[in-house]
Amino acid sequence: MSFDLVLQAARLPGEPESLVDIGIEDGRIAAIAPSLPEAVEIEPLNGSLVVPGLVETHIHLDKSCILERCSIHEGSLQEAIAETARAKLAFTEEDIAQRARRTLERAIANGTMHMRTHVEVDPRVGLKGFRAVRELARSYAWAIDLEICVFPQEGLINDPGSEELLEEACQQGADLIGGCPYADTQPLEHIARIFAIARRFDLDIDFHLDFDLDASWMHLDEVVRWTRLAGYGGRVAVGHVSKLSALPSKRQIEIARELADAGVAVTVLPATDLFLMGRDSDYNVPRGVTRADRLAQHGVVCSLASNNVLNAFTPFGDASLLRIANLYANVAQLGRLADFQRCFDMITAAAAKLMNLKGYGLAVGNPADLLVLPCRSPAAAVTELCPPSMGFKAGRRSFSRPPAQLMRP
Ligand SMILES: [Zn+2]
Numbered sequence: 001m002s003f004d005l006v007l008q009a010a011r012l013p014g015e016p017e018s019l020v021d022i023g024i025e026d027g028r029i030a031a032i033a034p035s036l037p038e039a040v041e042i043e044p045l046n047g048s049l050v051v052p053g054l055v056e057t058h059i060h061l062d063k064s065c066i067l068e069r070c071s072i073h074e075g076s077l078q079e080a081i082a083e084t085a086r087a088k089l090a091f092t093e094e095d096i097a098q099r100a101r102r103t104l105e106r107a108i109a110n111g112t113m114h115m116r117t118h119v120e121v122d123p124r125v126g127l128k129g130f131r132a133v134r135e136l137a138r139s140y141a142w143a144i145d146l147e148i149c150v151f152p153q154e155g156l157i158n159d160p161g162s163e164e165l166l167e168e169a170c171q172q173g174a175d176l177i178g179g180c181p182y183a184d185t186q187p188l189e190h191i192a193r194i195f196a197i198a199r200r201f202d203l204d205i206d207f208h209l210d211f212d213l214d215a216s217w218m219h220l221d222e223v224v225r226w227t228r229l230a231g232y233g234g235r236v237a238v239g240h241v242s243k244l245s246a247l248p249s250k251r252q253i254e255i256a257r258e259l260a261d262a263g264v265a266v267t268v269l270p271a272t273d274l275f276l277m278g279r280d281s282d283y284n285v286p287r288g289v290t291r292a293d294r295l296a297q298h299g300v301v302c303s304l305a306s307n308n309v310l311n312a313f314t315p316f317g318d319a320s321l322l323r324i325a326n327l328y329a330n331v332a333q334l335g336r337l338a339d340f341q342r343c344f345d346m347i348t349a350a351a352a353k354l355m356n357l358k359g360y361g362l363a364v365g366n367p368a369d370l371l372v373l374p375c376r377s378p379a380a381a382v383t384e385l386c387p388p389s390m391g392f393k394a395g396r397r398s399f400s401r402p403p404a405q406l407m408r409p
Contacts, residue, residue, distance in 0.1 A: 003030060003039035005395055007370070010050040012362060013378050019047055024368040027394035032364060043390075045372060049381065051344075052361050053113025053369040053391065054321045055351035058206070058239050058267045058305035060313075061100035061117045061136070062129035063088070070312040077211055077276050080312040081183065085154060088125050096132040103309050104136060107319035108143045109399050111371045111388040115146050116206065116355055118178055120153045121169055123161035130169045143391075143398040147355070149206050151178030156193060158185040166197060176204040181219050182211050188222055195226045204235040204356065206267075210243040213277055213288055218243050220255070224262045233263025237354050239307070241266055242273050244290040252291065253298055260299030265354040268292040269307035270328045272314045289331050293342050296350065303351035304328050304343065321347040325382045337379050344378035368395035374403065 003023035010022050012032075023031035023039065063084050070083040100117075107115065119129040130150055137146035150169040152162040156179070170177060179194035181187035191207075198205045210218045220241060227236045244252055259266065270289045277288025292302040304324050309317035325343040334340065352360035359366045375386040390400040 003036065005041045005043065005392075006036050006039040007050060007372075007392075008042055008044045009047055010045045010372075011047050011376060013049065013051055016376050022050060022368075022370070024392070024395040027368055027396070029362065029364050029366050029368050032362070047376075048389065049373040049375055049377065050362070051371050051373060051378060051381070052348055052352075053371050053393070054111045054347050055303070055355065055357070055360075056107060056112045056115040056305055056319075056321055056347075057237070057303040057351045057354050058269060058307055059103070059107070059115060059117050059319070060119075060308055060311075061103050061133055062091075062096050062119050063311050064103040064309040064317075065099040065311070067310040067312075067315050072312055072315060074279060075275060076279050080276060081153065083312040085124075088120070091125055091128055093128045093132045096129050097136060100133055100136055103319050104140055104144065104146075108140070108391070109401065110318065110320035110322065111373075111391055112319070112321055113144055113369045113371070113391065113393055113398075114352065114355065114357055114360075115144055116149055116176075117146060118149045118151055118206070118208075121150045121162065121165045122152055122154050122159055123165065127165060127169055127172070130172070130174065134173065142396070143393050147175035149176045149178045150174040151180055151206075151208070153180050153183060153208075155180065155184040156190045163193060163197070170197060170201040170203060174203070176206060177201070178206045178208065180208040181222075182208070187219055191219065191222050191226060195230050195232070198232075199230055204237075205232065206237045206239065208240060209238040210241045211276075213242060213246040213286060215243045215246040220244075220259075224258060224264055227262045227264050234356070236263065237265040237267055239267040239305070240269055240273060241290050242277055242288045244295075245273075245277075245288050246286070249291075249294065252294060256295045256298035256300050259295065265301035265303070266290070266292060266295055267303045267305050267354065268328065269305055270324060270331055271316060272307040274327075274331065275314050275316075287331055289328070291332055292328070292346060293332060293334065293339060296342060296346065301350055301354050302346055303354045304346045305351070322381055322385055322387075326385050329382055340379035340382045343382050348378075369393055
């Protein structure tokens with residue numbers, strides 16, 4: 001048997017002491033064995049770690065890289081929405097495409113190969129964001145699978161015309177639909193209508209949810225209720241749920257069991273939550289980051305994601321998921337090897353499960369979406385923040401990063 005490409009002497013997760021060859025044929029993993037015969041091309045890895053491409057479940061490409069157009073005084077959620085709404089009035093399709101491309105290319109170079117991007121739809125911006133990002137999905141398919149979740153960031157019932165535009169985007173091929181009930185004057189009706197559109201177009205749902213630290217009420221109950229009612233278990237995800245971070249761990253675990261049972265997945269977005277939450281305190285500031293690792297231990301499908309890059313929601317960012325996993329582990333005060341492994345899982349396999357990706361992972365027959373990391377284990381990738389050295393999308397090299405060199409005198 002001859003391969004198009006063999007990655008030679010690769011280290012696999014969970015097998016730190018042995019090296020294998022990975023044979024790639026027609027864009028798929030064709031064999032994994034201690035030693036494979038000659039191939040058209042051989043890439044010696046000398047013991048570098050090979051993992052499946054990283055999975056970004058929640059990022060806003062359309063409003064990334066607008067930091068210089070926003071003024072941040074409070075650092076609150078309300079301010080971020082208002083500043084973005086103002087900046088959005090000047091968005092053109094070309095402007096959105098340019099900024100989104102910049103963020104997308106950084107994500108690719110940082111190892112992301114699957115991405116769900118949330119795109120805003122409302123009567124002011126119309127479908128400009130949707131159209132711009134859809135074009136990028138086509139032109140970057142060589143490096144990344146990009147799926148589009150259209151959603152009304154400024155509300156639905158309170159913003160006439162939004163619902164029609166969402167439906168239009170769904171007709172034109174949006175991959176799934178999102179909701180933002182906290183931004184609406186009628187949040188419960190908002191949730192009901194999003195479920196109604198999703199069911200009509202047979203699309204999965206990803207909500208922005210419960211974005212504050214008042215745990216005396218939450219929309220999470222309503223999402224769980226609708227998920228059960230609609231038979232949508234395994235097709236609904238919620239992002240942020242920062243309210244959960246304000247609850248005692250015993251109550252968090254009870255809610256985790258309910259989410260797991262209903263099939264509602266959770267994405268935690270530490271960079272944004274750390275920036276926006278707890279602004280009422282000027283000392284002993286609460287972190288506002290929900291413990292995804294704890295929810296995951298109790299059966300919830302959880303992912304960690306970037307959310308925003310260089311805007312009023314998050315004035316930081318390089319679209320690196322390893323950095324987000326490292327940030328989360330640090331904030332959540334994790335210290336055990338198994339915890340770091342779980343953080344890595346939440347940007348790879350668990351994130352793929354949240355997105356219902358097919359054929360994900362290091363197995364013969366799956367697409368050869370492979371990332372090479374200059375370290376020995378996924379845990380080390382998180383603790384040491386190892387920048388990926390190269391990536392292969394469907395067996396073709398999609399990027400490389402030469403190692404830094406010390407120039408001794
Ligand atoms: Zn978001």
